[in-house]
Amino acid sequence: MFLTVRPLPRSWRSLALLSLGLLAGGCVVGPDYRAPEPALPGRYLNARSGPSVTAASLDGWWKRFGDPVLDALIAEAVANNLDVEQAKARVRQARATRLQTAAALAPSVDGSAASTHSRTSASASGANVSSNLYQAGFDASWELDLFGANRRSLEAATRSAEASEEDLRATLLTLVGDVAQNYIEARGYLARAALARRTTASQRETAELTRAKVDAGASSPVDLAKARALAASTQANVPTLEASFAKSAHRLGVLLGRGPEAVVARMRRDATIPAPRRPLPPGLPADVLRNRPDLRQAERKLAQATALIGQAEAALYPSVTLSGTLATSGVRVGDLANASSLAWSFGPSVTVPIFDAGRRRAAVAVEQALRDQSHAAYHGAILAALEDVENALVGLAQQRLRSGHLDTAARGYREAARLARIRYAGGSSSFLDVLDAERSLYDAEDNLLQSRILAATSFVALGKALGGGWAGEIDAARARVVDSNTGPRLATRPAPRD
Structure with a gap:
């Protein structure tokens, strides 16, 4: 329920306008924001103590692979990925919303013009009378x-725009990590498939040796059957590994904003598993607050x-609106400029909330609960980041x-297999x-290759967890879809759907 008072007496208006002019300069209600200062450990449990690191020192962490x-794939993904395009559009939306709020x-001023032409019939003379206004x-x-x-409201819109910019950076960080991980996994599947083929060829040679020994009566047909079965069992791993490679390669194509098949042939050129050439500095736990965009987004x-x-809370208090009208009228267009035709009005209106059954108070409680949710989400995001x-x-x-132990084991088994073949022959x-x-x-x-893949993907996970991202320029102001011919024009009937 609202009580509207219009207009106030002149003496009251002067006093009210003076008071309002003073109060409107800086009166606000509600809590003033203070950034929380969460308690963080002094060092990571699983890392040596080291100096603090900045986001700049982590940018481009994937280049430590030297690949x-x-x-090139990451640069192409940043330029064309559709999730990034959506994040850019959200930035533009938040910025436009802020401009709307600031208005x-x-x-606000609106202009109006009207032209009225009328004709009436005089009952006495029967003549028609025409007039213009x-x-x-x-x-x-x-x-x-x-x-x-x-x-x-403007403050909230500003923080929302800042959060959308951090969301864009977080999307880029996730994208870079996803491209790197799928790239490593695709290379790993190719390497494992190549190993399975080489091993199959070696086991078939052993089967041929066994067949020769069976023909000479020096071995049992059972041994030949086992030798052929072992080669076939190893060969059976190749289709599964090829399917997994295709899945990772297809995912790479989509991450690049292209078709799933776009990079399959390109990925088949090399089956080497990437390995980082330089380590990543973990820095201090407090660094994640500055470096990770998802945490900065949660704080905003x-x-x-x-x-x-x-x-x-401001809705609990009275609101005041100043309004004014300036109008002119005449029977001819030239009369509009005459001072005698001018009319104006000016005055404030005051709206005072009296009774709403607690609706506004409940609205404040809703926003307070949402603030508490954001507070918990922010601290939860910090803990999740430290866990990452x-x-x-x-x-x-x-x-x-x-990997070191498996490498030693592989060398030992390699030597054992060589000696076993020699002794068997x-x-x-x-x-x-x-x-x-x-x-x-x-x-x-095969276990050694899988361990190398996991070591490389753990390096990728560390780069993401520390907040390293894309260091290049990102133009969020440029729209992907550019409309044309949007001015007034004759409407056309939309094409029928098939």
Whole structure:
């Protein structure tokens, strides 16, 4: 329910306008935002103590692989990825919304013009009487932001625009990590498929040797059947690995904003698993607050939610609007400029909330609850970020240790398989020794490749967790779809749907 008073007496108007002019300069309601200062550990549990690092020192972390193909794919993805395009559009939307909100702080002025032509019939003389009336004028209004509702709204819109910019950076960070991970996985599947083919060829040679020994009566047909079965079992891994490679390569194509098949042939040119040539500095836990865009975005959303509380609280207080009208009219167009035809009005209107059954108070409580949700989400995001870093650090360190042990094991099994073949060919060893050695060698070499893949992807996870991202320029102001011929024109019937 509202009580509207219009107009105030002249003495009251002067006093009210003076008071409002003073109050409108800086009166606001609601809590003022203060950035939280979460308690963070002094160092990472799974990393040595080191100096603080900046986002600039982490930008381009994928270049530590020294892989020009990966660098080119990431650059292409940043330029064409559709998730990035959506994030850019959200930035433009938030900026435009802020401009809309800022307009509420300024007066609004509308102009109008009218031309009326009429004819009436005089009952006495029977003659028709024609007349013309021309009118023009301006209407102006200005809502005084007495308790800061519009300023709080603008503050919230500003924080929303800042959050959208951080969302764009977070989208780029995720994109870079996804491209790097799928690239490494695709290379890894190719390397494992190549290993399976090489091992199959070697096991078939062993089967041929066994067949010759069977023909000479020096071996059992059972050994030949086992040798052929082992080669076929190893060969059966190739289709599964090829399907996994295709899935990663197809995902890369989509991440680049192209068709799934776009990079398949390009990826088949090299089956080397990338390995980082330089380590990443983990820095300090406090660095994630400055470097990770998702945390900065969560903090800006918390600031936005705090400002919206003030906007809701301002609705509990009276609002004042200044309005005025300037109009002129005449029977001829030239009469509009005569001073005698001018008419004007000016005055404030005051709207006072009296009773609404607690609706406005409830609106404040809603915004406070939303602020509390944003506060919890911000601190939860910090904990999740620290967890990401710790997991990536321990995963990378342990996979490197595992790769070292698996490399030693693979060399040992390689030598064992070589000696077993020699002894089997010379008749001093059973086929069971050869079968076991070749099976163990393939498993060891395949496990080594998988460990190298996991070590490389753990490096990618660490780069993402620390907040490293794209360092190049991103033009969010340029729209992907450019409309043309949007002015007034004759309407055309839309084409029918098929």
